[in-house]
Amino acid sequence: MQDILKVAMPKGRIYKQASRLFREAGLMIPEDMDDSRRLIIPVPEAGMEFIMAKPVDVPTYVEYGVADIGVVGKDVLMEEDRDVYELLDLGIARCRMSVIGLPDWQPVLNPRVATKYPNVASQYFRERGQQVEVIKLNGSIELAPLIGLADRIVDMVETGQTLRDNGLVEQEEIFAITTRLIANRVSYRMKNATIQALCDKLQLMIASVR
Numbered sequence: 626m627q628d629i630l631k632v633a634m635p636k637g638r639i640y641k642q643a644s645r646l647f648r649e650a651g652l653m654i655p656e657d658m659d660d661s662r663r664l665i666i667p668v669p670e671a672g673m674e675f676i677m678a679k680p681v682d683v684p685t686y687v688e689y690g691v692a693d694i695g696v697v698g699k700d701v702l703m704e705e706d707r708d709v710y711e712l713l714d715l716g717i718a719r720c721r722m723s724v725i726g727l728p729d730w731q732p733v734l735n736p737r738v739a740t741k742y743p744n745v746a747s748q749y750f751r752e753r754g755q756q757v758e759v760i761k762l763n764g765s766i767e768l769a770p771l772i773g774l775a776d777r778i779v780d781m782v783e784t785g786q787t788l789r790d791n792g793l794v795e796q797e798e799i800f801a802i803t804t805r806l807i808a809n810r811v812s813y814r815m816k817n818a819t820i821q822a823l824c825d826k827l828q829l830m831i832a833s834v835r
């Protein structure tokens with residue numbers, strides 16, 4: 626009998642793209658679930674159960690084994706540094722992590738950097754030998770340099786519209802971001818055939834659209 630896979634799925638902007646990719650890979654995932662508010666969604670036709678998580682929490686559910694696998698952005702994996710296997714680059718929700726500032730930004734001693742990603746930002750500047758004060762914010766990060774809270778920000782850029790609309794410029798790209806499939810270390814051993822079969826289907830699909 627096939628194992629049921631518990632899948633930590635990110636609510637929000639990745640979910641629709643991820644569920645579409647799963648469907649295109651041949652998994653029977655009903656479309657009417659896309660707007661559901663249910664947090665635990667059985668998907669027996671696909672041999673899965675979806676756990677609808679806040680994106681930043683996906684690696685936590687997977688590390689603790691309450692989800693066998695998860696779908697999560699590389700940004701979250703870099704920030705959270707959880708003990709999970711990264712199995713596959715799903716190639717969706719492409720964007721990048723960048724250092725951003727006002728066009729007339731001038732280097733200062735010990736600048737303040739606002740971000741939702743304090744670990745990523747601290748590591749980036751530490752590796753460059755630059756001392757900065759990191760200020761953690763939870764959203765609308767672009768406000769920080771506009772109102773004098775920070776000298777620069779570290780945030781995601783996708784279309785660049787938020788930067789343009791607020792008169793900011795991308796100064797340095799830190800890394801490219803796509804969505805990844807991750808697995809719990811024990812589940813990967815215990816449910817290996819099921820997880821591998823899923824990876825194969827997804828990989829075929831991803832390769833065919835490249």
Ligand SMILES: Nc1ncnc2c1ncn2[C@@H]1O[C@H](COP(=O)(O)OP(=O)(O)OP(=O)(O)O)[C@@H](O)[C@H]1O
Pocket residue numbers: 635636637638639679680681697698699700701718719720781782783784802803804
């Ligand atoms: N323009 C973008 N801005 C932010 N994340 C993006 C963007 N484009 C793709 N992504 C990816 O989508 C993932 C989830 O973003 P989403 O906004 O749904 O969650 P969130 O940042 O936790 O938001 P919220 O705090 O509103 O729940 C990010 O981790 C990133 O990998």
Ligand SMILES: O=P(O)(O)OC[C@H]1O[C@H](OP(=O)(O)OP(=O)(O)O)[C@H](O)[C@@H]1O
Pocket residue numbers: 763764765766767780781782783784785786787788
């Ligand atoms: O380059 P763009 O296409 O404009 O996308 C980038 C913007 O999208 C994200 O914000 P989000 O919509 O998640 O809002 P929040 O961070 O303020 O919650 C990100 O933090 C940027 O602000």
